[in-house]
Structures are given as C-alpha cells and as structure tokens.
Amino acid sequence: MPSLGADMEEGKLVEWLVKPGDTVAHGDVVAVVETQKGAIEIEIFEAAVIDELLATEGKTLPVGAPLARIHAPGEEPDAGSGVIDAKGKVAPPEPARTPEPAKPAAVRAAGTEKTRSPAATDARPPASPAARVLAMEAGLDLSAIAGSGPGGAVLLSDVEARLEALSEAAQETGAKEQVSEAEGKPQPAPPHPTKPGLDMAAMRQAIAAAMSRSKREIPHYYLERTIDLQPATDWLAARNEGCDPDARVLMGALFLRATALAATKVPELNGHYGDGAFQPSKAVHAGLAVSMRGGGLIAPAIRDAQGLKLDAMMAAIRDMVARTRNGRLRNSEVTQGTITVSSMGEGGADVLYAVIYPPQVAILGFGAPVRRPWVVEDAVVPRTTVTVTLSADHRVSDGRRGARMLAEIERLLKEPEKL
C-alpha cells in the first residue's frame, strides 16, 4: 500500500486491474485504491510479471503492506530478487520481514516518500516494513521498541502498542503534541450522499493532519508582492477574443506557467524536505490546489510543468481539475508535487497566505485580481493588479532567495506573449 501523501495511514484496495500472469510496464495502472482524497489509480514503476495478488479487493491495509508479489520479466518467479521499494526499484531483501510466510518479492507499489527500502547491510533494528513506516511517521525510534517477531523483529502491532501507551500517557499529562497524528486513526464517517468515492469528513481529517504537521514542523516565512497584471489581462483578453469556450485560456494557467518557469531559477523552493535534508528537484511538478464543491481541497501535481507551454498547461489544468473532482487521480500526481500554487480566483480575497504542503518547501498564493490605483511613470492610473505571496520553508531558503521567486514571476507576467 503506497503512501499517497504525508497524511495517509491506510487505504482500501477497491479494484485490481491486473491478474496473476499479466506482464506490466513502467507507469501502468495496476489497481485502484480508495483514500481520503478519493479513488486513486496506482501505477507500477517497474516492468514486471504479476505472480500473486496478496491483497483482496475491499480490504483496508496500512501504508507499507504488500499488495502483490511480482518478478522481473525473464526471471523465475522464485528468483528472490527482493522487495520492490517505494520508487519501484529492486532492492535486496530485508533482514526481517512481516510475520506472514516469506514472499520473494512484494510490491509495495510506488510513489511514497515514506517507505524507504532498507538495504541488507543496514544496521537498523529488524522490523517489518509496516512497522518501520508507522514508526517513522510517528517519529518513534525503532530501537526503543521491544520486538515480538522472529529474531526480535519489531512488528506493526508492537509499534501500535507503543503508540497507544504513549497516547495514554500524553492524555494524562496533557502533553498531547508528543504523539503525532499517526496516533489518531481516522474515524469511519458516513459516506457523503452526493460524492461517491469521496468521504468529506475523511478529507477534512487528511487536511487537518497534513496542515498540522506543516505548522508543527516547517518554520514558514512569508513574502508578498503586488504585481501589475494589466499587460497579462489585456493580452489574455485579446488572445481569447473570438475563441470558442473550449479554446480559451484562464488567467490561472498564466499563473501556473509563470510559477513553473520561475521555480527553475530558484531551486531552493522546488523539491522535497525529508530525513533532515532538502532534495531539490530538476523537474517542476506543479501542485495545483483544487477546491472541492462542498468543502475540502486537493493539490494534485502537473508533472514536468516547466516544459508545458501555455496551451498545453491549460489542457493539463482542465484534465486535472476534472479528474480531481471525479476522483480519478494517479498516485504520482498526489505524491510527487515539488511546489504548489493556490489561486483565489475572481471575486475572492485580495491576499492569500498559504500553508506549505509537506514534504514540499514552498507554496505560492495568488489573490483575486483587483483594479487599483497604480503609479505608472509619474501618473496614478487604474490598473488590474494581483498580490502574490510566497510561503517558504526557512530550513531551506531565506527571504532573499524567496524574493527572487516573486520578482521572476512578476517579470514573466509582464511579458505574457512570451509565456
């Protein structure tokens, strides 16, 4: 079961799209998992042959639990090539495994920043993958937990018992922050009548967990800059004039395009923070905050956004918004965003200070475009303007670099014809 975001603890396998004996290629969708963000299509990141489906449809599994057994094409099923790790690469088998009968190769599926594949030479205490993931998410030291598995391996139940004990202790002392959100399992909520496959109460909880973690762990700093949007507004009106609705471009596409290009100039804002270090990303996978009717929001990523020209960006946004609302996103889209854009749209508030979505390190907030008195040369004239904010992680960057990002976005939006 892949982790589909920092906030996910478990997922329900709703459908297998492959069967034993099938050959799959990198990027194929193999299953559908229902999460707090709706149904997500699970891609595999390794060419493989499916040996056995370990998880049955309808079953809810913790993050890290194996879903299926596979082997590389051209190899024997029992070659024992090892575990397929979070990024879909084959790693050596772990010293200790889950208490189930040993499986030669388990798909832990793709797209998680949480489940790292332990190397065989690793000196870490033996633990099942699920236990390792839960302990990591809860910030617990595995070596401090007594293992009840084979060879003293720490099992999921050991971590859960430890968390429960901590939780009780925390409640007694009132020091609840010591225990992470992993302690509070989402309560089953009644399904929302109008949104099949999307549980609004669960989504609220997922947002709460991710945002609480962000505010607890990420030292945010904030910058804002008001930009003359008149050139972009005029250019867009002329571009859309005479176009059928299907061919029109929204201002939001210009914002996303400008952000993706600007992010390539300020690498400290584009990537993931994990294990105490920042990993910059060459590609810009631009998250787009999409609000759901009836409440909640999801920020799926448009992959390789730096390479999408304006029309392609608009097409990608249309597709992404439609699939977000229909609950058909892919796991790479919900986990691999490297920077996010949140846009208020017309008629909303003037300024939007956004909260970073971990493990990312920056988020841009575009307020509603507003007509304001503006100084052009020596005259005050009415212009359409937009206030752009940057919330960024002070562990990784400083205000000076952040300001570069906003200046770059301003420069790009002043020459919209080049976007």
Place this chain on the structure above:
Amino acid sequence: MNDAEIRQAFLEELTTVAPDLDPATVGDDDHLQEDLELDSMDFLNLVAALHKRLGVSVPEADYARIATPGSAVRYLVAALD
C-alpha cells in the same frame, strides 16, 4: 425553443457542472460565482456546455451579463432570437 425550455437547459448544464446544486433551490438572482461558488474553471465549463447545447458562444466580454441564472437566461433568449 421558448423561454422556459432555455431556462431548463441552462439549469441542466449548471447542475452538471455543479452536481451538488438542487435546481429547485437555485434563485434567479443568485450570483453564479459568489453565491453558487462556481470557480473560474466551473464557469468556463458552463460556458462551453451552453455553447455545445445551444450554439451560443458567450464571449468573455459578456461574462458579466450571465452572472446570475436570471440574467443568463435573458441573455440566451436574446442571443437565440
């Protein structure tokens, strides 16, 4: 197409874009973006759906004239006349 049919078509396309809206409770003076909470993509999808259904391509310059169901139906009736 008479006025009632145009109104019916508009409400059907509106509730396709925003499935949680109940056509019976949508008021003529409700603002599509402020009251009914259509975002800019919803609004564009609605304009595209009206174009497909009625053959009326509302230009961006006229968006203010279709800001509520009441004004939108008047606009569409005039455009189809």
